[in-house]
Structure formats: structure tokens, C-alpha cells
Amino acid sequence: MAYLDHAATTPMLPEAIDALTAALGVTGNPASIHSAGQQAKRSLEESRERVAATLGADAIEVVFTGSGTEAVNLAIKGLHWRRQSGGPRPRILAPAGEHHATIDTIDWLVAHEGAEFVELPVDEVGRVRLDALADELARDAASISLVTMLWASNEVGTIQPVLEAAQLAAHAGVPLHIDAVAAYGQVPIDVRAIRRQTDAPPGAGLVAVSVSAHKIGGPAGIGALVVDRSAQLEPLLHGGGQQRRMRSGTQDVAAAAGFAAAATAVAGRLDVDAEHMAALRDRLVAGVARLVPEARLSGDPDPAGRLPANAHFSFPGCEGDSLLFLLDAAGVAVSTGSACQAGVPEPSHVLLAMGRSEADARGALRLTLGHASTEADVDAFLAALPDAYARASRAGLAARTTSFDR
Numbered sequence: 064m065a066y067l068d069h070a071a072t073t074p075m076l077p078e079a080i081d082a083l084t085a086a087l088g089v090t091g092n093p094a095s096i097h098s099a100g101q102q103a104k105r106s107l108e109e110s111r112e113r114v115a116a117t118l119g120a121d122a123i124e125v126v127f128t129g130s131g132t133e134a135v136n137l138a139i140k141g142l143h144w145r146r147q148s149g150g151p152r153p154r155i156l157a158p159a160g161e162h163h164a165t166i167d168t169i170d171w172l173v174a175h176e177g178a179e180f181v182e183l184p185v186d187e188v189g190r191v192r193l194d195a196l197a198d199e200l201a202r203d204a205a206s207i208s209l210v211t212m213l214w215a216s217n218e219v220g221t222i223q224p225v226l227e228a229a230q231l232a233a234h235a236g237v238p239l240h241i242d243a244v245a246a247y248g249q250v251p252i253d254v255r256a257i258r259r260q261t262d263a264p265p266g267a268g269l270v271a272v273s274v275s276a277h278k279i280g281g282p283a284g285i286g287a288l289v290v291d292r293s294a295q296l297e298p299l300l301h302g303g304g305q306q307r308r309m310r311s312g313t314q315d316v317a318a319a320a321g322f323a324a325a326a327t328a329v330a331g332r333l334d335v336d337a338e339h340m341a342a343l344r345d346r347l348v349a350g351v352a353r354l355v356p357e358a359r360l361s362g363d364p365d366p367a368g369r370l371p372a373n374a375h376f377s378f379p380g381c382e383g384d385s386l387l388f389l390l391d392a393a394g395v396a397v398s399t400g401s402a403c404q405a406g407v408p409e410p411s412h413v414l415l416a417m418g419r420s421e422a423d424a425r426g427a428l429r430l431t432l433g434h435a436s437t438e439a440d441v442d443a444f445l446a447a448l449p450d451a452y453a454r455a456s457r458a459g460l461a462a463r464t465t466s467f468d469r
Contacts, residue, residue, distance in 0.1 A: 065395045065443035069278075069372060069433030070217060070245060075321070076280035076434070078328045083282055083321030093314055094303060107316045110323035117330040118272065119253030120289045126306045127287050127314055127322075131244040131275030133299070134288035135164040137310065138240040138271040139211055141296025143172055146208040146238070156199055156210040158183045158191040159416035162217050162242060166412075169211075178208070188363040189221040189417050196228060200235040210239045214246035214272075218400050218413040218429055219362030220373025222250065225269075226257055233261040233268030238294060240271040244286075248279035248329045249337060249370050254289050265293035276318070280434060281325035285318035329434070340432045341371035343441050347430060348374050350445040355452050359423065361414060372432040377414065377423040381455035386428055389454055393447035398429045425460060 066074075075083075086106060091099035093107045112122040128134040139155070146152045155169050159182050172178035183195045191212060200207065210232050215222045225241060232239040243252055257269050270291040277283040290296065290309060302311030329336065345366065351358050351374070361375040362368075378386060383399035390397050400411050410424030430444065 065440040067430045067432065067436070067440060067444055068396045068398045069436065070429065070431035071398055072277045072283065073280055073433040074435055075277075075282060076325050076328055079276075079281045079321040079325040082324035083317050086317035086320035089316060091316075093316060094305060103316050107314055107319050110316075110319035113323035114287055114319075114326045115289075117252075117326040118247075118274065118287075118289055119255040119257075120272075121255075121292070123307070124254075124289050124292060125287050126290055126310050127285060127319055128310060129284060129286065131242075131273055131278070131286040132164040134273035134275070134286045135162070135211075135240075135242055135244075136168050137288050137296065137299050138273055138290075139165065139168045139209065140172065140299060141309070142238050142240060142271065142294070143176070143178060143208040144297035145295045150205075152206055152208040153177055153179045154181050154199075154203075154207045155179070156181045156183060156196065156207060158212050158223075159185050160189055160216065160218075160413040161211075161213060162244070165211055165213075165242060181207075185416055187417055188368070189216050189219045189361075189413060190363070190368075191223055191228065193224055193227055193231065197231050200231055200237060204235040204237055207235075207237050210237055212239075212241060214241050214243040214252070215250065215370050215373075216362065216413060217245035218411060218427075219375045219417075220245075220369040221362045222246070222368055222370065226260065229257050229263070229269040230261045233258075233263040236264060236267045238267055238270045240273070241269060242273045244273055244275045244278055246370065247274040248333070249340070249372055251333065254291070258291065266291075266295065270294035271296075276322035276325060279325050279329045282318050282321040285315060285322050287322070336434050337371045340434075340436065341366060343432050343436055343438065344371060344374050346438065347432075347441045347444065350441065351376055351448065354445060354449050358452075361417070361419075361427070372436075374430045376428050376430075377419065378426045378428060378452055378455070379422065380459060381426055381452065382458070382461055383411075383425060383427045385455035385458050386426075386451055389451035390444070390447055393451060395444045395447050397444070398431070399427055400429055422460065 091103035093104035272289040275286040414424040
């Protein structure tokens with residue numbers, strides 16, 4: 064199988080497997096005060112330090128979660144709830160085309176907590192319009208609970224102007240959360256440096272960053288939220304008060320060890336891996352342009368403005384799902400977008416936010432590379448693409464209604 068869906072999940076690194084399996088043999092709850100518990104705690108805190116080092120954060124600022132989705136929920140809900148203590152701040156600012164972990168969390172706050180969702184426009188490559196963000200912050204910063212946005216689009220790979228957004232939020236005295244799940248392990252992330260460059264006051268500017276282990280070769284089932292020391296948020300879970308009383312529950316020592324091993328390995332070769340993935344991406348993009356000239360590359364066409372592992376296309380006149388299944392039958396694994404929405408034949412909300420047509424949004428295919436990707440993987444996709452596209456084009460676009468809709 065040629066695997067080109069690393070943005071959904073990537074194979075575990077050998078270092079992570081070794082660390083995880085070794086830690087599974089350690090008995091002890093890290094909250095216990097006996098020697099077995101303290102041994103587990105020592106392993107856990109060493110893992111926290113290693114993950115923090117890859118994010119430009121202090122160990123105390125890293126809160127382990129069960130997933131990137133939980134980290135996003137904790138950041139958005141936790142910041143929004145805590146910000147109400149100083150008076151009503153109903154507005155949450157976020158760009159169009161965000162990951163559904165963000166969209167669905169904000170929608171829940173709108174439906175159940177009286178929040179107001181202010182959707183910021185994006186340009187034709189999916190990058191947030193900073194002028195719109197600046198206007199909203201200037202109009203009434205006191206009514207804003209937080210700004211939240213992606214570090215880079217999980218679908219089209221466009222890298223967002225994180226530093227500039229952090230500067231605007233810091234100047235307005237509003238906290239900013241960044242979902243860096245898609246970007247982690249592909250571009251440098253340094254929370255401390257951004258706060259320093261933006262002269263962020265306590266509790267404002269970039270205060271929270273979400274990441275996930277399984278996107279970088281760590282185990283599934285563990286993520287992290289970096290929470291600046293100056294930031295305050297309400298917890299989603301209540302219980303033992305572990306992790307600065309922000310996330311109660313017995314912590315997964317083995318998963319943390321696997322996460323730390325993957326994070327350290329990836330950080331140590333970030334530039335080399337990025338160069339390798341970018342070369343494969345460019346080979347893939349050039350091949351699609353040669354074989355299917357009518358295919359349209361989505362996201363920033365400038366390689367410097369997109370993730371090195373991402374290539375996203377719209378194939379006219381066919382369903383992305385049709386292409387996916389035909390390619391899968393040919394031994395090539397790809398995606399039509401976020402794995403969290405897999406199996407739901409809907410147009411890409413990201414492409415629609417970028418001003419693309421519904422037909423474009425329905426013919427989307429996301430191809431993502433990883434540390435283990437090879438030229439053979441790319442060539443296998445390119446060999447299978449012409450026949451798959453021809454057959455998908457003959458099938459055309461599916462009807463939008465079925466007998467169940469009548």
C-alpha cells in the first residue's frame with residue numbers, strides 16, 4: 064500500500080514504540096507518594112519536559128490530554144468560560160475553514176452558553192484576512208473572549224500568519240489559541256519566542272497551543288495543550304486536580320513516554336524531514352499537473368507558504384470519494400479532507416470558505432506525506448491516477464438527494 068494520508072495519522076516511530084512498550088512495564092500511579100508512584104511520576108515529568116522543549120515552552124505549561132481534539136476543546140471552552148468572570152464577553156473570533164474540532168466546539172458554546180461566533184474571512188488560498196481580524200479587535204475588544212485559529216490548514220496546507228495574529232491579539236489584550244495539530248513536526252513552533260516578539264501582556268496574545276502525538280509518529284490517544292503561565296482557563300474535567308487543576312485524571316505515563324520520544328526524534332531532524340517531504344510534494348504536484356492538467360492545486364501555490372507534506376487538488380467533474388475508493392482499490396491511500404469527517408460525502412467547507420465552487424469542493428483530494436514516505440509512494444499514486452480519474456469522471460457528480468430525502 065502506498066500511504067499518502069499522513070495528515071490523518073502517521074506510522075509510529077521506532078523510538079516511540081520502544082519508549083511506549085518499556086513504560087508499559089512500569090507500575091505506579093504518578094499521583095501516589097510511594098516509591099513506585101514517584102518512579103512513574105519521574106518518567107511522566109521527564110516526558111513533559113521533552114515535549115515542552117520541542118514547543119518552546121516550560122514543562123509546567125504542558126497539559127497532557129487524550130487527543131488534539133480534547134486540547135482544542137479545553138482551550139476554547141476553558142478560555143471562554145474563564146473570560147466571563149470579568150463581565151460578558153460573548154464573541155469568539157475564528158477564521159472560516161477551521162478544523163471541525165474548533166467549529167463544533169464554538170457551535171456548542173453558541174447553542175448552550177450564549178456565545179457569538181464571529182467568522183473571519185479568508186483569502187483565495189485559505190489564509191485569514193488580518194485586516195478583518197484587526198477590525199474586529201479594534202471595534203470592541205472588550206466583548207471578545209478569545210481568538211482561535213489554525214497554525215496551518217489541515218486540508219489545503221496553507222500556513223497562517225501566526226506571529227501577526229498574535230501581535231494583534233496581544234495589542235488588544237485578548238487571548239489567542241492556536242491549533243497546531245497539523246503543523247507540529249513540519250514547521251518550527253516556539254511559543255516563548257512568539258510571546259517575546261509580540262510583547263504579550265499576561266493572559267493575552269498567544270497563550271495556548273494544541274498538538275497531538277499521532278501526527279508526528281507518537282501513539283494515538285494523547286495530545287497536549289501548552290498553556291502559558293499567565294493564562295487562566297476553566298477545566299472540562301473535575302476530579303483530582305492534576306495538571307495545574309486544568310485537566311484532572313490519572314495520566315497515561317506510557318503514552319507520554321511514547322509522545323516524548325517521537326517529539327524529540329522529530330524535532331532533532333525537523334529541517335531534514337521538511338526538505339525530504341517538500342521534495343516529494345513537489346514531485347507529486349508536478350506529476351498531477353502533467354497527467355491531469357485540469358486538476359487545480361488548492362492552498363498557497365508558493366511552496367514556502369504551505370506545509371511541506373501537503374498537496375491538495377480539486378479534480379473537476381467527479382466526486383473526491385469516487386477517486387478515493389478507486390485509488391484505494393489500486394493500492395493507494397489518500398483522503399478527501401480531515402479524517403474526522405471521513406465517510407461523510409459533503410463538499411469541503413474549507414474550499415467553500417476560499418470562494419471555490421461546490422463542484423470544486425466536492426472533487427477535492429488531499430495527499431499528505433510523512434517521515435516514511437518515498438518516491439515509490441508518489442510514483443504509485445501517479446501511476447494509478449489517470450485511470451482512477453477517467454473512471455471517476457465517467458461516474459460524474461452524485462445526485463444531492465436520495466430516496467431517503469423524499
